[in-house]
Amino acid sequence: MNYPFWDVPLIGSGWVIGCIAIFHVMISHFAVGGGFYLPLAERKALKEGRAEWLQTLRGHARFFLVLTGVFGAISGVGIWFAIGLTHPEATSTLIHNFVFGWAIEWVFFIVELTTAAVYYYTWGRIPDALHLKVGWVYAGASFCTLVIINGILTFMLTPGEPWLQVAGTGAEASRFWQAFFNPTYWPSLFLRTVVCTSLAGVWALVTTSRIDGVKQPALKIELVRWSVKWLVPSFVLMPLLLGWYLWMVPVSQRALLSLGMSTIGSGAFTQVTRAALVIVMSSATILAIVYFLAYRNPLDFTFSHAVAVVGVALMATASAEYSREMLRKPYVVGRHMFSNGMRVKSVAAANRNGYLAHTMWTRTNVSPQYARGEAIFRGECMSCHTVDGYRSMRLLLNGRNRASIANLLTMLHDYKPDSPYRRFMPPLAGTDEEVRLLGDYLDHLENGAGAQ
């Protein structure tokens, strides 16, 4: 354990990233998709002389600026803040590898934020053609931010063979481009691009649903229908792209998807399957609502309908991002680093010299006989488990006695090829003595044995 551990009770530190990131994804994908929506709509309005469209688009541009420039930017920085605290080891790996990538990313961020503001504030003040150009610069810059970050995100799932060969040698950055354009880079880029276009449509419905259908029926019908069309690419291409993406994911990870079909047994890792069900369900709902309510009856399509669609889209996005994260198990960086921050190559050393060999402190509010076990629990288990909340250790141990806990830990420590936990859990690294200490601590947690 080289870093202090950030203990967030009940939800676990992972969900801090999760909550910020899901919120961010909803907005950042809108920032990219909406970046194309605005200039394309403006172009159409200018070409066909639709003055009333421009009025609505201006309002939409303001909504867009506030949402992306304030909430998108803040939550983006929030992710940085959270991953550094939650997963210092993995964050360090990413920085060592991609510091140049992030430098490029920040250039595009600055261009993006600047042009978004310029686009809104110069509305009607500069020549139309120039204004439209600002819109296109925004669209380009914003798409580039996706192009860059996608490389880093997909790297974590599939770093690729070339990079894995040099991992841990200090020469990782020499394989920058191989790691960047890793096996899932392209399917993920296309997948996210169509998600961006559909979120552009979903958010545009929020604005267009507020057009007064009694005063301006024609405008409402046109704009609501035009916005709905932005969802078409994703619904046509999504199944294909998702298939492509999953095909590029290692078989062992893909197998996680089917784990939950037959069971919800306690301790079985079924979350991916269950979240995948929610994705299918919520996507189908969006399709049905936008077609039957928005496209067929634009005049009856109200603001609350639009908010409901955003809510369902949030459900779809949340479960999709959650599944993608879970698909990486038991790694945080595929085949290189386990989800508790332990490098695959360091496991043998930790088994030999002890997991706590470099740990300087244990907690003083835990009785000394359990303090070292507690430190191992924090370092090796709490990246995914909490004591009483999410993936509660108390619940999962399910009344096991000391001997049964020892069996479980031995299974995790030996990490034999046929171990069922191997599919989604890292090995338990440490000496036999440490395994015993962790067992004592868990027994204390579960059965309250001994005095605290």
Added chain:
Amino acid sequence: MGSAIYNWLDERLGLTEAMALAREKRVPVHGHSFWYYWGGITLFLFIAQALTGVLLLVYFRPGADAYESVRQITYQMHFGWLIRSAHSWCANLMIFAIFVHMFSVFFMKAYRRPREFGWFTGLALLALTMLFGFSGYLLPMDELSYFATKVGLQIPAGVTLIGPAIEDMIRGGAEVGEFTVQRFFALHVVVLPALFLPLLGLHLWLVQKHGNAVPPAEEAKPAAARLSIPFFPNFFAKDLAMWLIALNVLALLASLFPWGLGRPGDPLVPAPPGIHPEWYFMSSFEMLKVLGRWFPGAAGEALGMIIFNAGLVLWFLIPFYDGSNDSGRRGRIAHYFGLLVLFVLVVTTAAGYQSLK
């Protein structure tokens, strides 16, 4: 071709008349229109219950094998856990939706003339749904359902004189066991549906016949100021959108919080701590307990039962007390009575959960 088929069917089934009937009905639009969706939501959840219930029926084995068959559904059949979770969640959502529907009908005064039978059939449907819930809860025969049923049977047992006999009859013996499961199963899949469906038909027909009631404040407006939309297709489309939302909520709950299965129910093992009836029985359970404490002894028990049942009877008979639109003072009293009932339900339920701690 299409129209030829339509005409052929129309001549025999009277489709045009049915469509005209659906079109004729209009749904009022006002500030409280939201509450009109809850009957439809309940209907949707009932349909979902019927579908998932039939799927469970394929693998469920009543009697001594009950626990094992539910274990197989939950841990072996592909997506068996999903269907079972959906069925359990949907049961809870359905009862919740009925309560919302009932109170919204009550406060909108939709039980007044000529809709009295809508109110009576609705209450009967609620009672049947709660029996569905009670009988279905035991079927997995795990620890929780076993002991909760044991506790829950205290409610019918509390009925004066005939209570113990009823309890024995339902239980099929002196103890909850495989015969109880068999009985509950027959009740759950044959008897209750046979009673429920015709009543539901009557209830829906009455809604179609009398249309939606409008709250008194809305009724006071001149006819020209009242807005409405046709039931078909406008309100129907909105109804379907609501159903879709209900389906999403159900899918979300069932997939993210799947229903677990405890250890097999075993009469020889002490009851696990915190055993209690399902939330929708909590209130009656707690009320009987409290009344028992206030009026101890056999006479007190009888008195408690009388008070408890009097409340139910009053609730049932409210249309006879507050039956017309110009009943002024009676209307207000009925309104306060409704608030009192809601308050007592919420407080006793909360107290019930509090006393578990």
